Amino acid sequence: MYIVETNQNKIKKKSESKITTDLSWNLFAGAGEKFLGFKFADRDLQDDGTWAIVKKSKWDVDEKMWVANYDHPEYWTVPENRNVWQHSVLLKHLQGKHRGIVATSDSGVSDVPFIAADIDRHHNENAEKHIERVIRVGRQCILMFPHLRWLVEVNPNNGSSKIYGFGRKAIGICKARIMAEKLHSVVVQITGQNTEVFPHNMPQILLPFRRDKITIIAGGELNKVDRYKIINRKRVPYITYSMCEFHEWWRGSQQYDEKALIETLEKACACQVMSPIGDIAITKSLSLAQQMMEQAYREAMGFTNSDDVDVQGFALKSSEPPTGSANRISKPNGRLPKNSSQILDSIRKNPNAFDRKREFSLWLSRRLRRVPTVDEVLDAYKEHKMFNGLWEDKELKRRADFRAILPYVAKSFDASMCGHDKSQRPELDQKINLWKGRATSTFVWQTKFTTIINQKRKVDEYGTVTYSNGKKRKVCGKKLPLVMAIVEQVRSDKSDGGIPRDSIQGWWEDLADEGKLPKWSIDTWQAYRQILVQIGWICVNHDYSHRQHKAKTCKITYGNEPLVGTIYTYPSNTYSNTTTSIIVVTHSSQENLASDNDLIPRPPPMAQPPPIRRFLPSFEEQISWN
Known part of the structure; x- marks a missing residue:
């Protein structure tokens, strides 16, 4: 992907490398003499509070450079020569050597590229409540500072999120701290007093675009591209987020895609909000996710009257008791054994779509006591609502996946181990x-x-x-x-x-x-x-x-x-x-x-x-x- 600029009828293309270098200097334009990073730093904090240049004591084979011999690095020195492409801090960050912004009083920082809110999901925290908090905080950020371009970074393992608001140009540190303090005073009413907002009560933060996180912008997840680095005179490929697409979004006027954010959070939290299995009477067509979004939006806008929103639940009591585990049936008849709902829920919580289809195929084969056909497994997959989004969006891909999965199931499935047709x-x-x-x-x-x-x-x-x-x-x-x-x-x-x-x-x-x-x-x-x-x-x-x-x-x-x-x-x-x-x-x-x-x-x-x-x-x- 390229950024195309026109100047006097001449077309100039900017590659990923050029955009990365330019963005790196824009991000760290007023960062002072230090920026956050891992591994080893150029300066070490002394006992008297000063920073001393560290002597290079050993050769790092992987980094191809001399590094310090201590194990508590904190900061690097910002390079002064803009023409040296090796000093692109953002490029190191995209390669997995995480870098970030430091906004301490002694770092010499004058400007920061963004303000950010950190919303952690702690252990055993309810997934639906966490998703609701992220949605409400994101809407408050856009409502309070609409001139910033907001994106969200999600941890795919637990759903913890960071919401970044990028300015059109560097934000002065004094102005940024005032903005962050105002945002913090509103966010703590939603998430609690432990929430951190950069640079108010959070002195340092890593950049977004981390390879182990999911970055959400307008249109969904930020696309990834293949890039190369030279190791031992050989081109070694690696995958990273596209800075060209980010640059194009940053210059536009759209914020992050809230629908894509909800889908990402549901998968990350293993909490896919959908109706239960069985003879369930749904009293209202509005889904739980839509109700949650509407309620969060009304509270963010100041509407607190609960009578204005008619939130209906589900009738969780079935009209007919489920069949016992001993009363097996030769084919599904709409009634599931006692533990079928729990099994389907565990399958549904799998964030990997291919693994979810494979486990569901095995589950259906045990119920049928034979390997089903592609049409049968597709009908059951749709009936039990094991998919996300609209059924028509990825129907062809699901058919192709099941066509590849069912032969594998046939090799590992033994129908003789599934009991008998009649009750025992x-x-x-x-x-x-x-x-x-x-x-x-x-x-x-x-x-x-x-x-x-x-x-x-x-x-x-x-x-x-x-x-x-x-x-x-x-x-x-x-x-x-x-x-x-x-x-x-x-x-x-x-x-x-x-x-x-x-x-x-x-x-x-x-x-x-x-x-x-x-x-x-x-x-x-x-x-x-x-x-x-x-x-x-x-x-x-x-x-x-x-x-x-x-x-x-x-x-x-x-x-x-x-x-x-x-x-x-x-x-x-x-x-x-x-x-x-x-x-x-x-x-x-x-x-x-x-x-x-x-x-x-x-x-x-x-x-x-x-x-x-x-x-x-x-x-x-x-x-x-x-």
């Missing part, structure tokens, strides 16, 4: 009744267990074995049949006999919602699993299996051999194949066992195996709970 809840209820009967016959039902989890075994150099304290957990025997039924339900006929924890968690949460199990947690699951091992219902071999399916997942497997509860044949040597564990399981006193005499079974006849050995986990005969 009746099967689970059948297994629950079966295991409740077994718990009654083996004295498990009326027992309260105490176990220790996360206990680590240590052996010192003398061979002494010690155990850490771990965590003590209590387990109710009435809940064990439900957990064992879940384990048997999710166990499939895979070669490694693995039991996926995600499936266990899904069933567990369904039963927890019904009040039949405690709230799911890893510690609770480990405690129940240890008790199941102790009473001999399962055997955990803790061998990690590298599965042959495409996911390459490693899981703790539940061993098939030896079978726990093998059929007893009399006579035989009495043995117990309950796994040895370092966890101690303690039972409650016998008084608790007699609280319900109807549930205590008769003692086994003589010469019979103990009750715990009498039933197989695959025993098909149902023992009624009643």
Whole structure:
């Protein structure tokens, strides 16, 4: 891109290099003898408050120059020779060696090129409130000083913003401080007392156009261009913002694009304001972002009557409860599982559009139990509002992206891992009744267990074995049949006999919602699993299996051999194949066992195996709970 000037019918083109050099001297025309920068400086601050020239003590291979040997640089000396292009401070800034303006009382500054407001977003700060503050501060800046050209620099990682107001020419330092003080008195009413405004209570600030930030001007983000620098006599390319486009905007009359700023802030804050998923009744067509912009504008203009603005919300209650995670369906019917909204929200918060499309394609494939076509995924992408802006703007690009993504999904997607078409809840209820009967016959039902989890075994150099304290957990025997039924339900006929924890968690949460199990947690699951091992219902071999399916997942497997509860044949040597564990399981006193005499079974006849050995986990005969 070139700047074209006409003089006596002669066309003169200014390149990026020339514009950069001219802007550099305009920015630092009255900067005094110091400017802000990183790495090493030419002068160091002494103990008496004076600045001394630093002796060049070592050669910097990357910078190709002698540098100082201290590690707290602050300022450079402004070069005096305008004809030396190597001293372009702005060029160093564009190359990633950040530079800035210093407006301290001892820096000799007489003019500054701009005033600026710094609006930081702190940790765990609400994204919508931060976006609203940035919008309101930006409008106040334009309202108070319309003769300045205002741009916004946004941190893409957290949404922190700086609003710069460039003057047509250099602004005197006294005038700039008065302007900044007036702006600060208004901004603090919106953002709080900790907001800094350059050069009022902010003595130094870096220039905009940083490669790691997003610069917003009229028309959206400032364009970037390819430039070159010479390293070891070779042209090395790098990408930076276009100073020609900035110069053209600076000479114009437009301010930054507020719509582009909102879109950038939403992506940076991972807060894309859109309607929720499900059967949601939207009571007003005005979006939340538009309401926020209108409210901020009215407050900036002095309209404080809330009755003038009719702000409607969303009816967040669905007309029909969502389908449970066990009731899978062969194709979407408008009803989503319980965690689908959370999954879609996490996908929607991804600021990378391509990654968002890839994650959504995987999510849709799991729901369909097959890889969708391009048209199907586009329809679902539009239905669930996973896009930004208008649908027609980038429809062709979305189609091209999905055409490239779906073959990748086909290589990593296994439909056999997505469950069945019909509900499996009746099967689970059948297994629950079966295991409740077994718990009654083996004295498990009326027992309260105490176990220790996360206990680590240590052996010192003398061979002494010690155990850490771990965590003590209590387990109710009435809940064990439900957990064992879940384990048997999710166990499939895979070669490694693995039991996926995600499936266990899904069933567990369904039963927890019904009040039949405690709230799911890893510690609770480990405690129940240890008790199941102790009473001999399962055997955990803790061998990690590298599965042959495409996911390459490693899981703790539940061993098939030896079978726990093998059929007893009399006579035989009495043995117990309950796994040895370092966890101690303690039972409650016998008084608790007699609280319900109807549930205590008769003692086994003589010469019979103990009750715990009498039933197989695959025993098909149902023992009624009643």
